[in-house]
Amino acid sequence: MAVSSLGAARPGELSPVRLVLAFIAVTGLLRVSFYFTVQEFDLLTVACVAVVAALQVPISLPGRRRLSLALLPVQAAVNYLPLLADPGSWEVGGSGFVAASALLVVSGPPAWLILGLIAALECAVALAHDRLPYLVYYAIIAPINVGLMLYGISSLAVLLDQVSRERSELAARAGAVERLRLWGRIHGLVVRNVAAVDRLTREAREASGRGDAAAVRAPVGTAVTLAREALARVRSLPPADEPIEVPPREDDGRLLRLATPILVVTHVLFIGQAVFYFVADAERGPGFTHAGYLVLFPLTFALQFWHLAALRSGVRRRTLAWTLTAHALSIYAPLALGEGSGLLASGFFAGVLLLYLPWRVAWPLCVVMSGVAAVEEALSLGPVAAVYPFFSVLNTALAVYGLTRLVELVGELSRTRAELVEVAALRERLKVGRDVHDLLGRGLTTIVLHAELALRLLGTEPGRAGGRSGQQRSDADAQLERLAGAARAALSDSVRLNAPGLPLSLEAEIDSARAVLEQAGVRVRIDAAPVTGTAGPVLAVVLREAVTNVLKHGTPAECTIELAVADGQVRLRVTNDGATAGQEVRLRVTDDGAADGQEPAYGSGLRNLRARVAAIGGELATTRTGDRFELLARAPADHEDLTITR
Numbered sequence: 001m002a003v004s005s006l007g008a009a010r011p012g013e014l015s016p017v018r019l020v021l022a023f024i025a026v027t028g029l030l031r032v033s034f035y036f037t038v039q040e041f042d043l044l045t046v047a048c049v050a051v052v053a054a055l056q057v058p059i060s061l062p063g064r065r066r067l068s069l070a071l072l073p074v075q076a077a078v079n080y081l082p083l084l085a086d087p088g089s090w091e092v093g094g095s096g097f098v099a100a101s102a103l104l105v106v107s108g109p110p111a112w113l114i115l116g117l118i119a120a121l122e123c124a125v126a127l128a129h130d131r132l133p134y135l136v137y138y139a140i141i142a143p144i145n146v147g148l149m150l151y152g153i154s155s156l157a158v159l160l161d162q163v164s165r166e167r168s169e170l171a172a173r174a175g176a177v178e179r180l181r182l183w184g185r186i187h188g189l190v191v192r193n194v195a196a197v198d199r200l201t202r203e204a205r206e207a208s209g210r211g212d213a214a215a216v217r218a219p220v221g222t223a224v225t226l227a228r229e230a231l232a233r234v235r236s237l238p239p240a241d242e243p244i245e246v247p248p249r250e251d252d253g254r255l256l257r258l259a260t261p262i263l264v265v266t267h268v269l270f271i272g273q274a275v276f277y278f279v280a281d282a283e284r285g286p287g288f289t290h291a292g293y294l295v296l297f298p299l300t301f302a303l304q305f306w307h308l309a310a311l312r313s314g315v316r317r318r319t320l321a322w323t324l325t326a327h328a329l330s331i332y333a334p335l336a337l338g339e340g341s342g343l344l345a346s347g348f349f350a351g352v353l354l355l356y357l358p359w360r361v362a363w364p365l366c367v368v369m370s371g372v373a374a375v376e377e378a379l380s381l382g383p384v385a386a387v388y389p390f391f392s393v394l395n396t397a398l399a400v401y402g403l404t405r406l407v408e409l410v411g412e413l414s415r416t417r418a419e420l421v422e423v424a425a426l427r428e429r430l431k432v433g434r435d436v437h438d439l440l441g442r443g444l445t446t447i448v449l450h451a452e453l454a455l456r457l458l459g460t461e462p463g464r465a466g467g468r469s470g471q472q473r474s475d476a477d478a479q480l481e482r483l484a485g486a487a488r489a490a491l492s493d494s495v496r497l498n499a500p501g502l503p504l505s506l507e508a509e510i511d512s513a514r515a516v517l518e519q520a521g522v523r524v525r526i527d528a529a530p531v532t533g534t535a536g537p538v539l540a541v542v543l544r545e546a547v548t549n550v551l552k553h554g555t556p557a558e559c560t561i562e563l564a565v566a567d568g569q570v571r572l573r574v575t576n577d578g579a580t581a582g583q584e585v586r587l588r589v590t591d592d593g594a595a596d597g598q599e600p601a602y603g604s605g606l607r608n609l610r611a612r613v614a615a616i617g618g619e620l621a622t623t624r625t626g627d628r629f630e631l632l633a634r635a636p637a638d639h640e641d642l643t644i645t646r
Contacts, residue, residue: 003311016156016157016159016405016409017061017062017157019041019153019156019157019166019269019401019402019405020057020060020061020150020154020156020157020402021057023150023395023398023399023402024056024057024097024150024400025053025087025150026055026391026394026395026398027053027096027146027150027395028049028050028052028053028056029092030391030392030395031049031053031386032050033387033388033391034091034094034388035049035091039535042082042086044081044082044085044086045082045086045087045089045090045091047062047390048078048079048081048082049094051077051078051095052079052098053097055071055074055097056097056100056101056150058071058073058199059071059072059075059100059101059104059105060100060101060104060129060150060153060154060275061154061156061157061568062158064461065518067103067433068101068104068105071101072098072101072102072106074563075098075101076098077289079094079095079097079098080095083125087125087129088130090120090130091139092123092125092126092127092129092136092139092142093122093138093139093142093143094142094143095118095121095122095143095287096105096142096143096145096147096149096150097146097147098118098143098147099114099115099119099143099144099146099147099148099571100114100146100147100148100149100150100154101149101150102114102118102147103115103147104151104154104155114480115143115144115147117299118143119139119141119143119144120146122142123136123139123140123141123246124141125139133579137272141269141270141272143163143474144265144269145266145269146272147265148262148265148368149262149266149399149402149403150264151262152399152402152403152406153398153399153402153403153406155332156406156409159406159409164577166626169624171231171293180284190230190233190436190440191491193226193227193229194226194227194230194440194443194444194490194491195491196222196223196319196488197223197226197227197447197451197483197487198484198488198505199217200219200220200222200223200226201220201223201480201484202484203219203333204216204220204223204454204470204480205220205477205480205484207219207479207569216402216458216480217455217458220451220454220455220458220480220483221455223447223451224448224451224452224455227444227448227451228448228525229587230440230444231441231444231445231448247385255297262403263308263400263403263552265305265347266399266403267301267305269394269552271297271301272349282324292634294331296330296342297342297345299325299519300330300342300349301324301332301345301346301348303326303327304327304348304349305328306323306354307323307324307327307355307356307396308352308355308404311355311356311404311408312322316453320356320420323352324352324536326355327349327352328349330342331343331345331346331349332346335376339596340376340377340380342352343372343373343376343389343393344573345371345375346369346372346373346393347370347392347394347395347397347398348396348399348400349369349430350366350369350370350393350394350396350402351396351397351399351400352400353365354395354397354398354400354401355400366393366394367394369393369397370389370390370391370393370394370397371488372389373389373393374386374387374390374391374392376389378592388449388559389481390540393444397581410525419625426500429618441488441545441548443486443489443490444490445490445548445551445552446486446490446519446551447483447487447490448580449551450479450486450519453479454476454479454480454483457476457479458476468473482519488518489512490582501623504537504538504540505536505537505539505540506531506543507530507542508525508534508540509526509543509544510543510563512544513526513543513544513547513561515563516551517547517550517551517556517559520551522550522556522557522559523557523558523559524558524559524560524561524575525558525559525560525561525562526560526561526562527560527562527563528561528562528563529563529564529565529566530565531570531637533636533637533638534616534637534638535570535616535618535635535636535637536570537640538613538615538616538635539563539570539572539611539613539633539635541612542572542612542613542620542631542633543561543574543611544607545608545609546572546574547559547574548575549629549631550576550629553580554578555568555578555580556577557577557578558577559574559575559576560573560574560575560576560586561573561574563572565637568636568637568638569634569635569636569638570634570636570638571632571634572633572634573630573632573633573635574580574630574631575628575630575631576629577629577630578627579624579626579627579629609633613633613634613635616628617634617635618633618634619633619634620633620638
């Protein structure tokens, strides 16, 4: 037997919104059919039933809070209009739609008070018209049953609508939390070291002004160590593994507390109604043979509750096959003796089948079961009487299915929110790690280069410090000034990590690249056309990482930066000589992200760049020929889906 998982959507399964519409339609048809089969036809009453059902649609569907507040009194007035016009034509128990609307629109205890008042009014009308006891009971429980069922099913639709609206909010909240947390970690790992480098550089410059060479070398040496440590941590930024708390939802808890009781209460009320039918049927009279069905009746509903409970705990398929068979026999076996009273519970069993079986099997079975109930009634009371039991079985099946799904859906949504937060946090970790690498990598590399060069200029032997020439001191002081500038620039870049949405300027990055390379003793040739499209921020990041790559993985004497715009495409080419084995071998990334050639063995800088460029519909390739290394990036000048994280 093919058993479907309750937690997963199945092909052909009714969506919550369609389930609400189907339940309203079937309940409305059930109510109208009653006036064709049991009561005398009354045009005003039937018209009012149709209007009340139509008004229920906007009240039950999500996102119409203000409209629902306005429609509730209108619906109540139309519902009770036949009672005021002709009390004799009023059929008790028909206020289920108004009861559901009160629960959906009114909040807190007043909603349940209104539900009680509706049941009390129906009871008073039944007593005033000297209805039989089982009809008085029906007058009380029918609006409660329909109201609770429709309230639960409508809440299911509202829950899903709520999730769709919350997705972006939760993702943004999770991303913001993770960015702040990672920012705190980065501050501890990197920014503190860069700030210390800045402070040590000032100390070294002050000592240089006093002519104390030994006092200069000590802070510069410490600065080199700190900068190298920070750079290593940036290259391997550890993930934040702490879980993120999922924002609680008050509505979820309220629905979870109500969903199961609603399901149980509607079953219990129906059991009471069925008992009344068995022992106090007005037409057949007490003691008719169908009262003997009370022997099987407890077994029928014991299996009903067992199947609903088993959905949450899981059952073995072999066990399920036997219990579903026993459930079916308890309802349909008496038909062999001409006893059809068990069909009163067939709607509940049909709801179980909708939950357990694939819809291509369960839905036809549900229709067949409705047809069996209709035929049985038609054989007793005529063809017209078949309409009411047909819709009654469908109505009950939809209610059981919807309410059971509601209970499970609350847990599903809680798990979905947790997964959404986890995914959003992971995505933010990747973005922050990429941004840290791209923003701070070059700055830290520049700090290390300047600090090491300063140490070389200062000399390595304390005894030689006093013998430095004026030119050597001047060069060392200039290098310390560059080191201080690099530290300040790195601190400035770190601020960008905490300012999402702040893009890099391609023009400013070209100027910065020239300055950094020239300070490192590299001849720079730049041929750059102006770029005004949205590709600029991405190419700024590409240029920054390319320059970092030149400084870190080569000993260049010359570097060329070319930026051209043609046919809606922007082309950035960065070429340098002096490439070492550390600088990438030829690598080209295709449109689908596959790579041919050899992957780099160091870092993740170029991998980050390929992801950024691919995100805006471009491509990035690197080529190494001898000691010459070339990085070439192409991208559309403008791209509407550009979402650069900075």
